[in-house]
Amino acid sequence: MEIKLYNTLSRRKEAFKPLNKGAVSMYHCGPTVYDTPHIGNYRTFILNDLIRRTFEYNGYKVDQAMNITDVDDKTIRRSREEKVPLKELTGKYEKLFLEETEKLNILRPTHLIRATEYIPPMIELVSTLIDRGVAYKASDGVYVSIDKVKNYGSLAGLDLSHGSHERIANDEYDKENARDFAVWKFKTADDGDVAWDAPFGAGRPGWHIECSAMAMKILGTTIDIHTGGMDLIFPHHTNEIAQSESATGQTFVHYWLHGAFMNVSEEKMAKSKNNFLKLSDLLDESISPLGYRYWLLTAHYRSPVNFSFEAVRAAQTALIRLLQLIGSYPEGGSVSVDYQKRFNESINDDLNIPQAVALAWELIKDSNVNDADKRATLIDFDRVFGLKFESAPRVEEEEIPEEVKVLAEAREEARQAKDWKKADALRKEIEARGFAVKDETGGFKLRSA
Ligand SMILES: [Zn+2]
Structure with a gap:
C-alpha cells in the first residue's frame, strides 16, 4: 500500500518512493x-x-x-x-x-x-x-x-x-x-x-x-x-x-x-521560555509516560498541541479503559481484514494516527466483530501505537459451576449461624470440586484452586 508523506521541501504530500525497494x-x-x-x-x-x-x-x-x-x-x-x-x-x-x-x-x-x-x-x-x-x-x-x-x-x-x-x-x-x-x-x-x-x-x-x-x-x-x-x-x-x-x-x-x-497557554514549550515540564512532573501528577504517549497520538504530528493536565488526564483515562477492555477480551482471535485495511490507509496517509485511534474505538463498539477478534486486531494496531496492549492485565471471568455456588451459599449460611462444623465440612466439599472459597467483608469469593 502506498505511503504518503508531507515533504517540507515541496510543501505538499508526496507518494513515498524508496531509494531501495522494500x-x-x-x-x-x-x-x-x-x-x-x-x-x-x-x-x-x-x-x-x-x-x-x-x-x-x-x-x-x-x-x-x-x-x-x-x-x-x-x-x-x-x-x-x-x-x-x-x-x-x-x-x-x-x-x-x-x-x-x-x-x-x-x-x-x-x-x-x-x-x-x-x-x-x-x-x-x-x-x-x-x-x-x-x-x-x-x-x-x-x-x-x-x-x-x-x-x-x-x-x-x-x-x-x-x-x-x-x-x-x-x-x-x-x-x-x-x-x-x-x-x-x-x-x-x-x-x-x-x-x-x-x-x-x-x-x-x-x-x-x-x-x-x-x-x-x-x-x-x-x-x-x-x-x-x-x-x-x-x-x-x-x-x-x-x-x-x-x-x-x-x-x-x-x-x-x-x-x-x-x-503551553498558546506559547511554545521551551527551555528558554521557562514554561517547560519534564516527564517526572507528569508522574507527580499521576500521569504515566504511556498516558502521555496516548494523548500525543490523538493529535496529528503537523498540528501544534496545547498542553494541559486536564487534556492529558482525560487521554490517560481513555487509555486505561482501552486496556481494561483488551484485558477482558478472550485470546485466540484473528485480525479483522477490513479493519486492518482501514488502519493501514489511515497511517499511510501522512501518519493520520488520530484517525487510527478513532478506528480502534469504532472497532470496540462494533457488534459485528467478536471480542477475541477485537483483541487480535487491536494488538495488531499496537505495532504502530506502541501502547503495550499485549501486556494489558488479564481480567478473567471465571466459570463457576452452579453446584459449587450452592455449596458456597450454604457454607455462608452456616457461618452466619456460627455452625463452624457444618461450614468446615462444606468448605471441604467445595475444595474437593477443585475450588477455593475466600471470606471477604460482607461475603465470599470463589476461584479455582
Ligand atoms: Zn541534526
Missing part, C-alpha cells in the same frame, strides 16, 4: 544531552518512533540513525558552568534520555551515535568543503560561504538577494541573520580541553556539520527521510543540506518531515 533509511536529529529533556522534546522523538513503526507495519526494512549531540555550544557552556568534565555531563543526560525513551516505549534506533565518536568524518567533510571552495578559514573558525551554495535556504523558503558575507559563529540564529555559518570552531580558552587536531586548525565541530557527517557516514550520501522539530528547518537542516550537497554534488535527503510544537 527499505527505508532515515536520520533523526537527536537530543543535545546537557539537561533533562522537556515533554515537548519527546513529541518529536515519539514522531520518529511512529514513522519507524509505520514503515515496519508496511513491511519495510528500516535503517534508522539518531545522533546524540554530546559536543556543541550548549553542552560546553553547561559543563563549564557546573564545573564537570564534558563527558561526565553528557553521559549523565544521555542515560536519563535513554531511560525516559524506554518508559515512553520508543524503540531504540538501529544506530544511536555520539557526535564525539564521529569527529574524523566531520574533519573530512570540512576539508572537502574547503577544497571545493565552499568553506573558508576565518580568524575564529571555518565558515561555509552561503553565496557558494546552490539554492541555499530553499527548505526554509529563504529569499537571499542581499549577498552578504557576514559571518555568524553561534549554532542557533534566526532567518533574518542568514549568513556564513561555522562548520569548525577554533579552540578557545572557553572550550577548555574540548578540542581535536585538524589540518585546518585545532578546534571542534559546529553543530550543523555533525549531523551532515554522521548521517552520510552511516546511511550514505543520499537518504530517504530526515526528521526533526519544525524549529530545526532553519538554520540546522538548511545548513545540513548546504554542507552535504556542496560536498557530494548529490541530493542529501528526499523527504524532510517536521513535527509541530507543543504549546
